[in-house]
Amino acid sequence: MESTLKRTWAEIDLDALKNNYLKLRERIGSKTKFLAVVKADAYGHGSVQVSRLMQELGADYLAVSNIDEAIELRHNEITMPILILGHTPKEQVSQLIRYGITQAVTCRAKAIEYSEAAVAEGGILKIHVKVDTGMSRLGFLCDNENFETGIDGICESCGLPGLYAEGIFTHFAVSDEADDDSIAYTKKQFGLFTDVIKSCEERLGVPFAIRHCANTGAVANYPETWLDMVRPGLLLYGYGEFAEGLGLKPVMTLKTNVSTIKYYPEGTYVGYGCRYRTNKWTRMGVIPYGYADGFFRCLSNNCTLMTSEGPVSQCGSICMDMATIDLTDKPGVDVGSDVEIFGKHNPIEVMASKAGTIPYELTCAVSKRVPRVYLRNGEIIEKELLLRG
Numbered sequence: 001m002e003s004t005l006k007r008t009w010a011e012i013d014l015d016a017l018k019n020n021y022l023k024l025r026e027r028i029g030s031k032t033k034f035l036a037v038v039k040a041d042a043y044g045h046g047s048v049q050v051s052r053l054m055q056e057l058g059a060d061y062l063a064v065s066n067i068d069e070a071i072e073l074r075h076n077e078i079t080m081p082i083l084i085l086g087h088t089p090k091e092q093v094s095q096l097i098r099y100g101i102t103q104a105v106t107c108r109a110k111a112i113e114y115s116e117a118a119v120a121e122g123g124i125l126k127i128h129v130k131v132d133t134g135m136s137r138l139g140f141l142c143d144n145e146n147f148e149t150g151i152d153g154i155c156e157s158c159g160l161p162g163l164y165a166e167g168i169f170t171h172f173a174v175s176d177e178a179d180d181d182s183i184a185y186t187k188k189q190f191g192l193f194t195d196v197i198k199s200c201e202e203r204l205g206v207p208f209a210i211r212h213c214a215n216t217g218a219v220a221n222y223p224e225t226w227l228d229m230v231r232p233g234l235l236l237y238g239y240g241e242f243a244e245g246l247g248l249k250p251v252m253t254l255k256t257n258v259s260t261i262k263y264y265p266e267g268t269y270v271g272y273g274c275r276y277r278t279n280k281w282t283r284m285g286v287i288p289y290g291y292a293d294g295f296f297r298c299l300s301n302n303c304t305l306m307t308s309e310g311p312v313s314q315c316g317s318i319c320m321d322m323a324t325i326d327l328t329d330k331p332g333v334d335v336g337s338d339v340e341i342f343g344k345h346n347p348i349e350v351m352a353s354k355a356g357t358i359p360y361e362l363t364c365a366v367s368k369r370v371p372r373v374y375l376r377n378g379e380i381i382e383k384e385l386l387l388r389g
């Protein structure tokens with residue numbers, strides 16, 4: 001572990017995470033519950049540590065994408081409610097019940113399977129009904145001519161033995177976009193969601209305990225959608241265009257360390273494909289950070305990293321395990337100096353946009369050979385290497 005630490009590592013600032021949670025809590029008020037989305041290893045930040053802090057701070061719910069992620073949390077002291085957003089095969093319903101995990105139910109057929117499995121198990125499976133209001137992915141279709149069959153399916157599912165329908169939710173497709181069409185689309189999705197809830201509650205005669213739909217964009221832009229619970233992911237980690245304005249800070253800072261410096265005359269080709277040619281006498285640094293660590297190869301010759309003396313350009317093709325950076329005008333940056341790939345001093349949003357993607361993909365791509373170093377009150381409290389020891 002120690003041996004890998006000075007290569008490339010991800011600092012996870014739990015103080016920033018706490019700040020973000022508290023700021024968002026303050027924003028939504030005390031009546032609205034807070035679900036922290038910790039799927040995909042908490043977007044690469046480490047779901048166990050993130051969830052422990054959420055539990056300690058009094059968050060109400062966690063969400064993951066599958067049962068393996070949920071059980072990992074249960075095996076690591078997480079006792080708070082956990083919702084699985086994706087599919088779980090009916091064979092695993094007994095585990096859901098045993099571990100006290102809430103399952104999204106996305107259609108009538110699955111509700112029936114889950115009900116049968118729960119009854120056979122002699123237990124009660126807690127479910128949240130997923131409504132498809134325009135994402136066109138998972139959920140009961142309820143738009144236009146599907147409205148009545150959608151309501152029928154939801155109400156039938158909620159009444160099945162062995163199931164307790166605690167919640168109902170939907171997911172927005174464009175709540176983070178500011179153009180008029182996106183605003184209209186989001187409002188339409190929300191309108192349909194509230195219509196569905198109203199019809200179901202009338203028919204069932206009982207309200208859903210937890211109605212939720214607000215992802216990052218909606219937490220930032222649509223207070224009317226917060227309902228009983230909000231469900232942010234990206235915002236909690238402090239990224240995206242809304243983070244700064246809400247006083248949120250990036251939680252991950254990805255760092256590497258200069259391992260070699262070489263000097264090349266003008267006209268020297270650098271790296272695979274000879275895709276970079278020095279245009280001056282160049283002092284070139286090698287960093288042990290490549291696409292196997294999560295450095296998108298499409299960023300080759302097209303991104304900037306941050307040193308103690310300011311930004312430097314990445315030069316040449318990004319390799320599997322290494323990349324080269326131009327240190328010519330940064331004489332104080334030497335072998336052994338730290339370089340920030342993205343984080344507090346080098347916004348991930350810029351790098352994501354140059355890679356033609358979104359910040360989510362960059363933090364999720366930080367691979368298992370990059371150790372996570374957890375900081376609390378500015379001090380390292382834990383180092384985690386995901387490679388097998």
Ligand SMILES: *Cc1c(COP(=O)(O)O)cnc(C)c1O
Binds near residue numbers: 037039232
């Ligand atoms: C991932 C996910 C979220 C969180 O999305 P962000 O954009 O990160 O806030 C919320 N709800 C569902 C259903 C999701 O899959």
